[in-house]
Amino acid sequence: MSSIVLVTGATEGIGFEAVRQLNADGATTILHARTREEGEDAVERLVKSGSEPLRLRLAVADFTSLREVAVMADEIAAEFPRLDVLVNNAAMVGSQRQALTEDGHEVTLQVNYLAAYLLTSLLEEAMRRASASRVVNVSSSLHCGGSVKWTDLNRTRRYTPAVAYAQSKLALTMFTKALAEYDPSGRTAVSVHPGIVNTKLLSNYAHRGRSVSEGAEPVVHLCSSEVAVHNGAYYDGRLPAKPAPTAEDSRAVERLWKLSARLTRPSEE
Template identity: 35%
Template sequence: MSEVSPPIALVTGATSGIGEVTARALIRQGYHVVLLARNATKAARTQQQLQELAPPGSRADVLLCDLSDLAQVRRAAAEFNQRYARLDVLVNNAGLVFGAERETSADGYEMTLATNQLGPFLLTSLLLDKLRQSPAARIVNVASVAHQFARPNLDDLNATRQYSPMRAYANSKLFNILFTQELARQLRQRGITNVSTNSLHPGVVASNFGSNSTWLTRAFYQVAAPFMTTSEDGAQTSIYLATAPEVAGTSGGYFVKKRPAPVKSAFNTPANVQRLWQESERMVGQPFFAA
């Protein structure tokens, strides 16, 4: 008999925090885990740690990529598509808050938008064919309750006229949720039933998150740290959505503490969601679904 290959999971932002905990849980469950990371040194360290936990037949691999750089996303996706036959779980976990001064990516986009929305949007699109090769693939998008403070301007997604780091972050987390909802709708519309997608709020995690942002943001996290959850606890909903049998048939949901939760945003209208999707396609330079 031929040996059954382990399921394959790709986790972004897996060298620290909830991403690392998620990757660790997946490899313990027998997944072949691919770490998509910016920093080669951190990635190698995490890979070695995960490899020590891997059961027979499983392993940890690394793909180096800065999600804010669309050329790097394309290169990493092409490498994945060449090396692996399928993808069973994609966890879009990486997300950052940037500083008080507006920064731009290699493609000229505001860095929060580029890293938290456009990079994952393009990566998911480029890996969709491999997800469709799985009997039951799952896409997990890590969002945040911060989406409730979002006030997006579809005429200025690139924040050229008005920028604040926390507003940019809140907007990007709302975009993650709306991307999830619209992707689920379009998958159903196309009769693609073996790929599901859900988003989540992990809790406010005590980590170095926001350490490169404004002094006010850093001060908030320092004061709030005693009331925050741990990375171990924060990763539980990601792990749940990636692996739990009871949500295998659920798609388009937003979860908090492993439970479905409403998305409270006046921006969440069909017209706005459609335009956000179209603008994301325009910014990454290609349609999400190949013709």
């Protein structure tokens, strides 16, 4: 039975290449795109590169809208009662100026973390139906320099793109630990720094980076059920690494877990 894998942010960069590699390995791959036009273009490029179209699916949601995330999750669960792997890869660099989404959250935090939190939560039942499901969160080494500003998550004071990005990746890494601690139930979760890769996020790191194929390789490696992982761990490439101290602080992890549930709860009409 081939595995079913959802990769978010998959129209370019590491996400696109991860879909290509997973599809080549025989997985049914669900490609998430921000818009249908971008998604259909990505699917066309994948098929031209040799991907099997019968094992490609498209899912669409703009992560600046939690409502769209919820609708997409419902559509995926309806078509795929079982989900083996969820790769939370979608990410953006911090916007040059502090900006809020329609849900009232700082845009980098929502796209890079809160959308992933909500999507993972809504697909929990589908993952439970898999014999050994896994969540792979694409983090960043920059999370080690981040902090969660509990009293000002939107960074209305002292905002910089780098600070917003680091906070979002720290939150994603902490979320990985929470998934392992609060609801293991046969599912494993890991976060991974794929290295410094030549994508749109490169400006956060350096002027030069590895190819997207090299960056996607450790992500795809960690998706395999044949690869034993340390549940809740942070990886640098294929190897376990030491995350930021906050990501191992049980009280901070629990606080973020509870806060995320509240922040992603649908507002009352």
